[in-house]
Amino acid sequence: MAMVCLSDFEAYAKKYLPKFAWDFFAAGADDCNTRDENILAYKRIHFRPRMLRDVSVMDIRTKLLGTEISFPVGIAPTGFHQLAWPDGEKSTARAAKAMHTCYIASTYSTCTLEEISAAAPGGFRWFQLYIHRNRAVSQELVQRAEALGFQGLVLTADLPYTGKRRDDVRNGFCLPPHMKLKNLEGAFEVCKMNPSFHSLLDPSVTWNDIYWLQSLTHLPIIIKGILTKEDAELAVRHGVQGIIVSNHGGRQLDGAPATIDALIEVVEAVQGRVEVYLDGGIRKGSDILKALALGAKCVFIGRPALWGLAYKGEEGLQDVLRILQDEFRLSMALAG
Amino acid sequence: MAMVCLSDFEAYAKKYLPKFAWDFFAAGADDCNTRDENILAYKRIHFRPRMLRDVSVMDIRTKLLGTEISFPVGIAPTGFHQLAWPDGEKSTARAAKAMHTCYIASTYSTCTLEEISAAAPGGFRWFQLYIHRNRAVSQELVQRAEALGFQGLVLTADLPYTGKRRDDVRNGFCLPPHMKLKNLEGAFEVCKMNPSFHSLLDPSVTWNDIYWLQSLTHLPIIIKGILTKEDAELAVRHGVQGIIVSNHGGRQLDGAPATIDALIEVVEAVQGRVEVYLDGGIRKGSDILKALALGAKCVFIGRPALWGLAYKGEEGLQDVLRILQDEFRLSMALAG
Amino acid sequence: MAMVCLSDFEAYAKKYLPKFAWDFFAAGADDCNTRDENILAYKRIHFRPRMLRDVSVMDIRTKLLGTEISFPVGIAPTGFHQLAWPDGEKSTARAAKAMHTCYIASTYSTCTLEEISAAAPGGFRWFQLYIHRNRAVSQELVQRAEALGFQGLVLTADLPYTGKRRDDVRNGFCLPPHMKLKNLEGAFEVCKMNPSFHSLLDPSVTWNDIYWLQSLTHLPIIIKGILTKEDAELAVRHGVQGIIVSNHGGRQLDGAPATIDALIEVVEAVQGRVEVYLDGGIRKGSDILKALALGAKCVFIGRPALWGLAYKGEEGLQDVLRILQDEFRLSMALAG
């Protein structure tokens, strides 16, 4: 089976992953309208391609908050990589480093931050944070990440509670016995993902907690989950360095807009004061180009990274990134 | 089979109800365009979700004409609950009371108003009225309802004649021998639902009959079936206390607008002078939130209540309401 | 099999008619986009239904150029009724008379005008005319029709050449040996429908030929096939008495607009100076009401009449008309 485009990796993952794991990665909230819209919305956007421009040399590198990456695609934070590949987040870290891009490691990793760092020393990484009711847990995570050389803190803002993903409820989703939420070991007795686990998160977090985070760390703060100009304005005013336009892959509020649609108003509101990124629905190189044309500095991939891992671990993820890189470069050339 | 969302109850009801009963509950007029539009219209409405708001405590209670209910979902009037569950409307009344919400009992109940009252004493109930050619029948029903403690009178305005539901015609729909339109016993010789039964209703009813109703009772009058700003204005002028934006579940005029679309102009016309509710197409918590965001004080569920009854009587209906309550609370949190 | 709605007759006709005949009646030009749009366009039009109006008595009669019909649905001109039922147009004439409506007999009838007249004496009929290269043929037809008591002349304007109906080409469509274009017997040696037959029609007909027709007859002239305001204006200026907005059932120019969409601009252009009718896509009572609400005085049915004939001859056609009548009356009541 030739792996020609990202759909091939999707088909592979669907075929070879255990059903409960595939369902967990694929899940969207409720009827999955937002999850599907993330992809469909790109079809409604057309290029105005320009011809006869010299496209013999193209520079597709970019910088995230000053750090260069090889092309404008990073790895979005997703949990439980060991469900996709035995080495889990260690493989993800190695692939991201090999491809010279940014990997946002999730609080819900099945490897410790220390293991992730050791697996790919010197890699460009950000750390994704959920704020727990027990603030000491969150504080400790932030400080471990900073100490380990993570270069940014990504605060997920759209999960005060977990969205309702029907298949996960039906499957009674929980981690297999040999996997743990390793970064939270010690903090909580049961380091297992299960329906009650998310209730350890604090639904009372507000914009003021950005100040609290700033007091804990020198790392730049990127806020993830913004979908409106009003919240974009608030984010800028509270001193974040970046915004990830995201609807959590359509896994939280079904009925939220497609991210590529929300991007437009966020970019307009932000007026270049902070960097704006996007995740959700990126499946081919032209999607990346559309997001950049509409003002994103970079996009992040979630599910496609997991499909790559499911295919062949770090090699598979590199394949996914390489395909996107080639397609992106080609789209740029063809669009002039 | 796990009952995770309302579609699960629908599938159950379709599988286990007798075909003629399923067809009757599911029926829409003609090509069922309006019935289906009621649901599809929600997909076209997107949230503008806000982040980092304190959603740790949420109050989802509301009041209908001054009476508190636990969350903004009531039971719309539908007929023949014994087709779904042996205890019929008695179960419905018990479930509504247990969930602290409002149940609108139909003229076409298969239990008497007295049985319904006795089954759940003290429950919050409204009575739905059709006006018969023989006005004495209607008058007697209104006065029985008032005497029994029903707290509101819901006048159905969109059924001068019954809509054409093709499957009912094909099935020759009528009630089984052991069921009766019990509230009309004595009033009519044949208390059976059949094609000619509806001809006992009065198609000459006009707005002036609102005054007649007001002369019969002290109960507040809620008018059900309004879809235009013109009729909303007339309703307010004739002194009703509430409006239910409804197209009778798409069972009457095929080609009528989806209720969530009609809601907007009704709310704008009413300008808060009376309470506005909606039924039709509510299938998940985010639908409720959309209706409320567009100005409804509360929504009512019709078919989903019947699916709940078909599943496990009052327990099943409570399950349906509890799922909607959880989903609504979650949607509110996730939308900020 | 209960015949509840027009689709039931369609299914019957598809099942029991010979394939070549079904294909001929069902055919649309090219990809059948316009044929299908005729029906789909109604779905995009929503009512604004009004409530609490006295709908106990409704008068659904109307007049076509002064002659009363029982409800605003007539029989559009279609050819070759013997393909649907042995008695052919004689049955059509009897059904139309029984239902007190107007039947537009086609030039391409398989019964003579005389047979049609004799079958239902005193019926309200118009005669549909194609103008032949040999004008004497057309003149003779017009004068026979007038002499026989036909009350109007319907000039088809949209068939200078026949549209390309792929299935007819594939089937090598022609009439069976025992059927003839009886009205043209004597005029042409071969009274058989075949690919070359239509070449007897005159593609050089222009608006001036309206004057020629007017010189031949005292009958009012109705022009069929108008789809634009420009042509509607020309029709009025040339002194026609009525306009049928039609795209020939989508059988001529694929890509022409749906008739219900074209109706709006024609009605606006005509400003009541002549009567405007419509054919194409009428499948249920609410379609009729939509067309009337948008300015049509009456609609005509083509294929549904043939399905009725195919079901049970004149009885079947009466069934079709009666269903439409009931549905139309109900839609009127429900829309207030």
Place this chain on the structure above:
Amino acid sequence: MAMVCLSDFEAYAKKYLPKFAWDFFAAGADDCNTRDENILAYKRIHFRPRMLRDVSVMDIRTKLLGTEISFPVGIAPTGFHQLAWPDGEKSTARAAKAMHTCYIASTYSTCTLEEISAAAPGGFRWFQLYIHRNRAVSQELVQRAEALGFQGLVLTADLPYTGKRRDDVRNGFCLPPHMKLKNLEGAFEVCKMNPSFHSLLDPSVTWNDIYWLQSLTHLPIIIKGILTKEDAELAVRHGVQGIIVSNHGGRQLDGAPATIDALIEVVEAVQGRVEVYLDGGIRKGSDILKALALGAKCVFIGRPALWGLAYKGEEGLQDVLRILQDEFRLSMALAG
């Protein structure tokens, strides 16, 4: 199997061509959205058909840069005709000449320009050019074409690199051993189509190279692949004689607009200063009429020509052209 419309030829070609060849001809870039949009866009365009015009005589001839063709449909440049029929481009040339229309021979022909010329002496032909990194190769091709009597030079502007056609990658598409890119023999050691072959093209070509081309030849230059008003303006300013609005059949940048949609802005920008043509999505006569109504002087067919070749070589291609001609003439008549 009757060949009634172009879809019949498509079905034939799909059935009888080797899979790799069918896939190559059918391929679109990425998800094939643009390829499919080319066709779907015509469905959204409706005629405003006019009636009672004298359509007995119609002149469907037109001129391309002064040279008359029998009707406004030419043969777009496509490669590798021997994949469709053993005689390859020689058959194409013969069919085009027989039908008195223009054939644009591709650089990637499997016959030499000399063979093409000899096969149909005196035929009206243009030569399609890719500019190679080795400019001497391109220069030699231009001068051979001019010497052989080709009457125009079509510069393809939208292929600095080849689009990603997934099936071609999966099939490892390359020419069979007995076929060659004959026009490039001698210029390159390997005259085989393969993934690296296109890298011989020069992605640094810019508008200035139009001047270089003009210095090489007296032939008029037509630029192919323009989709925006900005590029149309540049084309006019650089002195081209014609523009082909094209997205390379949806084979290059997925997400480019349908050509019929792009045509409108190009025509408006050009204001008649040069001739504007279109290719992409033409499948029936009414498509041609829509393109002409929107300002195209002529359209070109790509895949349908190949299907015609696959059916019966030059006879098959003539069949395709004749069907389009008949359908176009009929559409003109029916649209008035």
